Amino acid sequence: MADQPVFLRDDVVARFLSYDELIPRLEEVLGKFSRGNSSDVVQPVRSVIPIHSHSGFLGLMPAYIAHEDILCTKIVAFYRREENLHLPSTQATVLLFNPEYGNVTAVMDGLDITHKRTAAVSAISAKLLMAAQSDVLCILGCGHQAVSHYEIFTKLFSFKEVRVCSRRLETAERFAAGVQGPITVLSSAKEAVHGADVIITVTNSSKPVLFGEWVKPGAHIVAVGACRPDWRELDDVLMRDAVIYVDSREGAAVESGDIILSGAEVFAELGEVLNGTRPALRNKTTVFKSLGMGIQDAVAAKLVFDKWKRSQ
Numbered sequence: 001m002a003d004q005p006v007f008l009r010d011d012v013v014a015r016f017l018s019y020d021e022l023i024p025r026l027e028e029v030l031g032k033f034s035r036g037n038s039s040d041v042v043q044p045v046r047s048v049i050p051i052h053s054h055s056g057f058l059g060l061m062p063a064y065i066a067h068e069d070i071l072c073t074k075i076v077a078f079y080r081r082e083e084n085l086h087l088p089s090t091q092a093t094v095l096l097f098n099p100e101y102g103n104v105t106a107v108m109d110g111l112d113i114t115h116k117r118t119a120a121v122s123a124i125s126a127k128l129l130m131a132a133q134s135d136v137l138c139i140l141g142c143g144h145q146a147v148s149h150y151e152i153f154t155k156l157f158s159f160k161e162v163r164v165c166s167r168r169l170e171t172a173e174r175f176a177a178g179v180q181g182p183i184t185v186l187s188s189a190k191e192a193v194h195g196a197d198v199i200i201t202v203t204n205s206s207k208p209v210l211f212g213e214w215v216k217p218g219a220h221i222v223a224v225g226a227c228r229p230d231w232r233e234l235d236d237v238l239m240r241d242a243v244i245y246v247d248s249r250e251g252a253a254v255e256s257g258d259i260i261l262s263g264a265e266v267f268a269e270l271g272e273v274l275n276g277t278r279p280a281l282r283n284k285t286t287v288f289k290s291l292g293m294g295i296q297d298a299v300a301a302k303l304v305f306d307k308w309k310r311s312q
């Protein structure tokens with residue numbers, strides 16, 4: 001009989017997951033993924049079922065990373081909920097397996113993994129693609145992802161000004177009151193993004209919240225929401241004028257409304273830039289369209305599990 005799986009709660013996962021360790025692992029696995037060797041990194045496009053009666057979706061995100069022998073799947077549920085409900089709009093559980101036999105070794109709460117790995121990949125895109133002189137950061141949307149994105153972007157980069165704007169002013173004000181450091185709250189997205197060098201969209205909107213005509217030429221946009229083929233965060237003008245980078249071309253072609261509905265061409269995967277096979281066009285307006293990948297959860301979960309095990 002295999003040992004029973006351990007259950008790692010949200011606070012334990014958060015304690016053992018640091019950006020410093022996560023970022024290099026993500027860079028490495030994104031590079032490997034983009035080399036396209038499917039016997040090394042196996043990750044199908046997320047399989048998603050709608051939960052029509054509750055405006056929700058359930059996604060399954062399996063991944064196998066052969067060179068590290070990591071077998072993992074995340075199960076993620078996401079809802080288009082009003083923000084005042086007491087449960088987060090995204091819920092996730094990560095299962096880590098023993099690849100030799102297929103038994104589950106750990107069941108982990110997946111929220112901190114989802115928040116941190118998403119923000120870390122966004123930060124990798126900014127490291128590669130934002131202009132060398134980037135002074136103003138703007139975050140549109142003030143939910144859970146906004147918190148992790150604020151955390152890592154202000155830790156890694158030295159912005160002179162950070163602005164936030166959300167659908168409701170109170171949400172942005174609550175967000176600003178909860179973070180360390182100076183922050184400007186704006187009630188209009190157009191004003192908030194004016195002159196910004198880096199713009200992060202972390203909304204659960206299904207309609208564009210950012211328009212090309214508002215965006216400073218040369219800005220870097222990190223588009224994290226709109227993960228359904230009929231959802232948008234960015235308008236056609238922006239999608240047409242910017243150079244588009246993605247985490248996975250295959251995923252983007254199936255899941256990204258911003259790409260599918262605008263007809264925009266994908267220029268590169270982040271992993272291709274990390275591998276040096278596609279250039280980072282820092283002087284152009286760039287969009288990194290993030291959808292999230294099972295391999296990102298897998299490396300994060302393995303980091304957590306190994307550290308937890310060493311602590312026992």
Ligand SMILES: NC(=O)C1=CN([C@@H]2O[C@H](COP(=O)(O)OP(=O)(O)OC[C@H]3O[C@@H](n4cnc5c(N)ncnc54)[C@H](O)[C@@H]3O)[C@@H](O)[C@H]2O)C=CC1
Binds near residue numbers: 142165204223226
């Ligand atoms: N790319 C990736 O890897 C991942 C993407 N996501 C997606 O990221 C998005 C954000 O996730 P969470 O922060 O967890 O959601 P959340 O529900 O905590 O926050 C969403 C925020 O967006 C704001 N918002 C909605 N419509 C807006 C509008 N028109 N203008 C400005 N703000 C608006 C809401 O007021 C709320 O503050 C969701 O779409 C989620 O599905 C989530 C996990 C991973």
Ligand SMILES: O=C([O-])C1=[NH+]CCC1
Binds near residue numbers: 293
């Ligand atoms: O990668 C992820 O976990 C998600 N992407 C969109 C919703 C959840």
